[in-house]
Amino acid sequence: MNGMTDSRLTTKNRRSAFAAAMLVAGMVALGFASVPLYRIFCQVTGYGGTTQRAEAIAANIVPTGRVITVRFDSNVSRELPWNFVPERHTDRVAIGAREMAFYRAENLSNHAITGSASFNVTPLAAGQYFTKIQCFCFTQQTLQPGENVRMPVTYYVDPAILEDPDVGDVEEITLSYTFYPVDEPSSDG
CATH class of the missing domain: 2.60.370.10 (Ctag/Cox11)
Structure with a gap:
């Protein structure tokens, strides 16, 4: 029973680590995209002069x-x-x-x-x-x-x-x- 619990915990930890890594990757991508996206938003709306x-x-x-x-x-x-x-x-x-x-x-x-x-x-x-x-x-x-x-x-x-x-x-x-x-x-x- 203990081996099965360890296996589930390991799988759960891997899923959590993968989700966290994907979240970090998404945040980095959003950081790089924010400047061009903001520029497009300003050009379309006239925001910020x-x-x-x-x-x-x-x-x-x-x-x-x-x-x-x-x-x-x-x-x-x-x-x-x-x-x-x-x-x-x-x-x-x-x-x-x-x-x-x-x-x-x-x-x-x-x-x-x-x-x-x-x-x-x-x-x-x-x-x-x-x-x-x-x-x-x-x-x-x-x-x-x-x-x-x-x-x-x-x-x-x-x-x-x-x-x-x-x-x-x-x-x-x-x-x-x-x-x-x-x-x-x-x-x-």
């Missing part, structure tokens, strides 16, 4: 008579030896109208560097109404030593913002970019 992306202006988007100020902000990681600034710091735009803004980036190092821009919109709730049609932030940017480039962003503010009680009366939206290095930083900066 994430803007929407469109290939072209939807046929039903019509400019309204309401004007809003769009402020352009730029930041660069300390590890990226670039100068990155908007050409204009603010623009007054009609809600629903297609607009274009430009940023300038310059590689201050003596070697080619690839950077990638992250972005957000404030107030955060306005992110779901700020739609980018074309943007330098959709792809990585490689600048040669001393190269200075002009980077466009084409966008519109969706008229649906006017119906949202949380942001319908907002008078200013800030579009902010931060560039980070894609390559390993070099010590010769």
Whole structure:
């Protein structure tokens, strides 16, 4: 009887160990998947100031008579030896109208560097109404030593913002970019 009890305990312990190992493996997988899943969630909902992306202006988007100020902000990681600034710091735009803004980036190092821009919109709730049609932030940017480039962003503010009680009366939206290095930083900066 004792041998049978030990056998059942061993089987039970193995099942418990297997279940615990599977739980740990699942948690690790979820940990790796959480960042991409969160990014997708933000892009779909506009949560956290994430803007929407469109290939072209939807046929039903019509400019309204309401004007809003769009402020352009730029930041660069300390590890990226670039100068990155908007050409204009603010623009007054009609809600629903297609607009274009430009940023300038310059590689201050003596070697080619690839950077990638992250972005957000404030107030955060306005992110779901700020739609980018074309943007330098959709792809990585490689600048040669001393190269200075002009980077466009084409966008519109969706008229649906006017119906949202949380942001319908907002008078200013800030579009902010931060560039980070894609390559390993070099010590010769």
